Amino acid sequence: MKAARILAYNKPLVFEDIPVPDIQPDEVLVKVAACGMCRSDVLLVDGFFQGYGDIPPPVIPGHEITGTIEKIGSAVAKAAGIEEGDHVVVAPGWGDGTCRHCQVGNTQICANVRWPGFGTYGGFAEYIPVPARYVIKVAKHLKFEELAPLTDAGLTPYRALKKMRDAGGLGPDRVIGIFGVGGLGAYAVQYAKLLGAGATVVAFARNLDKLTVAKKYGADHIISVKDKSAPDVGKELKKATGQDKLDAIMDCVGAPEMMQMGFALLAISGHYADVGFVGDRIDVPLFPRVSGEQTFHGSFWGNNADLSEVMALATAGKIQHTIKTIGFEEINEYLDLLRDNQVVGRAVVTF
Numbered sequence: 296m297k298a299a300r301i302l303a304y305n306k307p308l309v310f311e312d313i314p315v316p317d318i319q320p321d322e323v324l325v326k327v328a329a330c331g332m333c334r335s336d337v338l339l340v341d342g343f344f345q346g347y348g349d350i351p352p353p354v355i356p357g358h359e360i361t362g363t364i365e366k367i368g369s370a371v372a373k374a375a376g377i378e379e380g381d382h383v384v385v386a387p388g389w390g391d392g393t394c395r396h397c398q399v400g401n402t403q404i405c406a407n408v409r410w411p412g413f414g415t416y417g418g419f420a421e422y423i424p425v426p427a428r429y430v431i432k433v434a435k436h437l438k439f440e441e442l443a444p445l446t447d448a449g450l451t452p453y454r455a456l457k458k459m460r461d462a463g464g465l466g467p468d469r470v471i472g473i474f475g476v477g478g479l480g481a482y483a484v485q486y487a488k489l490l491g492a493g494a495t496v497v498a499f500a501r502n503l504d505k506l507t508v509a510k511k512y513g514a515d516h517i518i519s520v521k522d523k524s525a526p527d528v529g530k531e532l533k534k535a536t537g538q539d540k541l542d543a544i545m546d547c548v549g550a551p552e553m554m555q556m557g558f559a560l561l562a563i564s565g566h567y568a569d570v571g572f573v574g575d576r577i578d579v580p581l582f583p584r585v586s587g588e589q590t591f592h593g594s595f596w597g598n599n600a601d602l603s604e605v606m607a608l609a610t611a612g613k614i615q616h617t618i619k620t621i622g623f624e625e626i627n628e629y630l631d632l633l634r635d636n637q638v639v640g641r642a643v644v645t646f
């Protein structure tokens with residue numbers, strides 16, 4: 296099969312022909328139809344995750360995977376309801392199934408988790424073996440290029456917004472800020488409208504094209520943060536919404552300077568959810584966090600239940616996409632564009 300692999304970190308991917316993988320009895324073989332390209336792929340290629348544990352090459356990146364069932368392992372129960380030819384999305388975060396996080400369904404935070412696209416097999420190849428319990432069957436009329444990003448870009452902000460909603464951080468008298476309108480933020484704006492219980496949604500980014508996308512997807516207000524201080528942005532926020540602080544922040548980027556701005560703008564009893572880690576460290580004053588009883592939510596990807604909910608929204612036609620489909624040979628070029636923050640919406644490799 297065709298595969299684009301990391302043979303050495305900090306180098307372009309190498310295009311190779313390698314054997315189609317065998318499957319274990321509890322796995323299925325998915326023929327990849329589309330795979331989204333994520334900023335995390337760039338971090339992986341650049342060796343960022345090597346600081347948190349060794350991922351020895353060769354590695355096939357690509358973790359936003361959708362396709363068709365090609366083959367089913369001998370131990371996969373008929374009751375799983377999977378048949379050859381079914382269209383599926385691949386749920387990320389393959390837990391060991393035994394720890395307390397797995398037991399309550401949060402397999403993506405299992406200490407023994409495995410990830411598609413962060414090891415031997417990933418979505419930048421024609422086939423991938425997947426444990427049968429991590430595929431979710433989808434309706435055949437849904438477009439593969441739109442399904443692929445829903446397994447990360449369209450999943451991760453969904454989980455984070457649910458956390459803030461469940462913590463009581465959203466409501467009609469609140470203002471929520473969406474930080475960054477790249478692949479994730481374009482979905483985050485829509486989910487903030489769907490899950491925000493009437494909260495006013497304000498999108499913040501540096502790039503005007505991206506802010507235009509946010510407006511199109513229902514942001515009540517858009518504010519450019521380019522070359523602006525936190526007090527400047529606070530003034531614009533007050534003009535737009537009547538308040539100069541944010542009750543909730545959905546940060547899709549995790550860039551240190553923007554996080555510092557975010558914490559400076561966070562209201563009393565505010566909630567800050569971050570899913571991005573473009574930077575690795577932040578430095579913020581502690582006293583306002585304590586005296587204002589603010590809450591920080593780390594939120595990591597999503598579990599099967601979150602993805603099933605996202606699929607229900609997609610099936611109901613309630614999610615809009617900004618997709619740029621690209622060819623397999625263009626992967627390296629798009630990794631460079633992602634690194635430079637030049638991709639509006641989601642680039643999706645189609646096979």
Ligand SMILES: [Zn+2]
Pocket residue numbers: 390391392393394395396397398402405406407
């Ligand atoms: Zn586990």
